[in-house]
Amino acid sequence: MHRLIQAIAVGLFLASNAAIAQDETASGLSPTAIAIHGGAGTISRESMTEEREHAIRDALEQAIRAGYAVLQRDGAAIDAVTAAITILEDAPEFNAGRGAVLTSESRVEMDASIMTGQDLAAGAVASVRGIRHPILAARAVLEHSPHVMLVGEGAEKFARGRQLEFMPEPWFRTKFRVEQLRRIQAGENEQSSFDATDEEEWFSTVGTVALDRAGNLAAGTSTGGTANKRFGRVGDSPIIGAGTYADNRSCAVSATGHGEYFIRHVVAYNICARMLHSGATLAESADKVINGELADEDGDGGVIALDAEGNIATPFNTPGMYRASIDRDGKLEVKIYGDE
Secondary structure (H helix, E strand, O other): OHHHHHHHHHHHHHHHHHHHHHHHHHHOOOOOEEEEEEEEEOOOHHHOOHHHHHHHHHHHHHHHHHHHHHHHOOOOHHHHHHHHHHHHHHOOOOOOOOOOOOOOOOOOOEEEEEEEOOOOEEEEEEEEOOEOOHHHHHHHHHHHOOOOEEEHHHHHHHHHHOOOOEOOHHHHOOHHHHHHHHHHHHOOOOOOOOOOOOOOOOOOOEEEEEEOOOOOEEEEEEEOOOOOOOOOOOOOOOOEOOOEEEOOOOEEEEEEEOHHHHHHOOHHHHHHHHHHHHOOOHHHHHHHHHHHHHHHOOOOEEEEEEEOOOOEEOOEOOOEEEEEEEOOOOOEEEEEEOOO
């Protein structure tokens, strides 16, 4: 019954979106589009319970609908990005906000970044604690400071000054993440004690890219980093050009994967630059970086990317990636596995 009701609702949603998209085309309005991800990695049907799959798909659909609703109200791309990501940060299924992974000291330390394509404005926070929505802190840095990135206690103080919401540490911790850390630390040895490998250690970062009716792009990314991380480790998610980038002349990108590789290859900017300087399409640029450069060096992960014409690309070189999109024709898709 749940699946039937959901299918009917999606059908009505798609029909409404298609009609709106046709009206936009007829009136000469710029198309709108949005894509989100909840992480890429070793995601298989065999390892997924039906209950968990439903929860993930429902959260992705709720987030994509929220972001798209902003665009349909003629809202700005940056507003659509934050609307979607704040929902994912509250969803305990993902490694961002509530449900973020735990550090080696069993704490939650989060990173986020956001960028607008019309002016290359950007904001980011790293290694922050207690901020319910790190993406809003990153946006506050973009809009209310002369800086691009703030970290640690300084970023937290800035967020308090902007009256952002804080939550106590227990609110962020989930049973799943506590058990994940226990498993990792139980299996540590001298050779693998630093950031021990786990199937969801860095795969479930969240992100959004959006195109609004004004023709502006925006991108945002939020994460808890890697499970069992130490020494103040920061990955690609808050680094403009690595995990997040947006430029109206090319595309908007949000990345998820093994952060160190994404930093070294400046993945988000790399994809945009290929479009801008070589004339490659969005799909060609994204595929070349994810399934070419990164794959050649065993750099696992994926991206969501969106260009100024509303084209969407979601390449990944892992078994799966939590993702959803609503394209310029109003078509909604929610996917998890590589064969979808």
